[in-house]
Amino acid sequence: MGVKSKAAAAILVLLLFLGSLWLQGGLDYHWDSCLKGYNQVNTLHQLYNSSGADGAEGPQVREGCPGQTFQVSLLLSHLLAASAETSDVLLQPYLASWDELVKFMEALGPMVGLISKEIESKTSIIRQLALLADGNPEAELGPEINSINSMSTEAGTKNDEEASQYNAAYHSVRSMILVELKRGVVDFQHQTDSGCRTLLRLHRALLWLKLFLEKLGETPVAGRLRSPSELCREAYQSTLANHHTWFVRRAAELAFIAMPERGFFYRLVCVQSQEELSTLLKTVVQSIGEVYDRTQKALDENGMLDLP
Template identity: 80%
Template sequence: MLHLLCRAQSVKQMSNLNVANHFRVLSFFVPLSMAPPPLTHLPSPLRQLHQLYNSSGVVGAEGPQVLEGCPGQTFQVSLLLTHLLAAPAYQSDVLLQPYLSSWDELVKFMEALGPMVGLISKEIETKTSIIRQLALLSEKNSEAELGPDGSSVNTGAGTENDPEASQHAGPYHSLRSMIWMEMKQGLVDFQHQTESGCRTILRLHRALLWLKLFLQKLAETPVAGRLRSPSELCRESYQNTLANHHTWFVRRAAELAFIALPERGFFYRLVCVQGQEDLSILLNKVVEAIGEVYNRTQKALDENGMLDLP
């Protein structure tokens, strides 16, 4: 009897060893991109995301409510939300520094999607660099910063609710102050292409609508049926937005880039969530913040007849 028990124990140990070896060998054939992240490295997403979703989204005395950082990722959705929530200012203006910082994170987001989409992000970086260079030049030019009476050109241009800001902020402090200054100095051409800040913002504005729509679609959870692929959603969002302003060649190149987009599991890992429910809560908050910035920009450009600058 003792002999039989020992033999049974030996067989059980061999069986466990074979199973372990089976999964060890199998792991060599599973791409790392398909493997889910270790749960120990995830922030408590569901509780934290629900707290974020139920927050007002307004920057208060304790600052904006955002997620913790996502370990191991260059793109940080927490930073994106921080910048987006800091961008709206006064009643209908947008601060350019957090606006451009939001684009810095969105560029990282696009680069994370692969080299083909990364090519699109390079064009975005070129445009954010133009505005930053214009801001630096204006700081070096006292005549560009000051009006005839020696006060900031921001006076009456979006800073009516902040007298102190109107005295110290430069012309590229906010969207409306930039529009006011460039219009006043004749830098905006409604007939020919120029590298004005207004024209550059318009191009970024159009791209922001594309990303907003893509993230909004990615957050959708159908009541019945399958989740659509990110590639399909991104292509559809592009066709409804940016494609209207691109040549045939650019449209074809963009759609080829979208084919190579990763599957949904990649996006879960990118923002450290465990599934579609958590992703929807988080992306809806991002889309809401983007929408506020987009609507303010749309209004400012529309009021100045700049939605169709060449």
């Protein structure tokens, strides 16, 4: 085997290892995503063509980007649905948002795509926990769960049929936190596969992607647009790297080297210029930010930002 072949094999081994450790901790099981079929409940014209607070039209987003598996319009629709309830995040559209973000990562090539496999495993854990939460959690947990699940906006009420696919205990981030604390399945000292710990790992990864997309939408500095590889590495170093070992951080650096150039991202979301990309990504980042901030607050209020 030549030197180049050995180097390529070594890189592949490192990236496979990275995929298994990316969100801290390997998984003991992998479940099918039984509830992956989240149905859109918001029409796209309401989301993209509505007027903003200043009366200006919102960014025009194509409902479908031909030839792309990842669809930014679907991502935005799921994110909007996830934040439909007051001060809470609905889990079903939240996980559907991750389904689309996984497609985004896989579109960036096999090196980055390896990372998405661990994220898929994390979303599968929460979905499976929702399916296994049988019985009558409302009776077990008392009126608190009813209070949380009744804080719906008009938009959230329209989603009752779709939301009923999830057990009421896993209806939202706050209801999941409540039920898992009541049942004593959240361990603040040792690693568990609780929904709360799993959500925290997804939450950290969401901040990384949010920051990367924010940087990708930046306008040129001194006439120069920095490479996506550089931006992704920078976003990682200020977010997920804080929770990773030295070895995983080095392996991540290898994955980012293989990031495609900026023109690829134009094609991925069907825009023609950096200006159009910046406008679109601003909307995406704002939508992710709303979901992230609500999740951050719920986890912080329950002392869950440092679960092992």
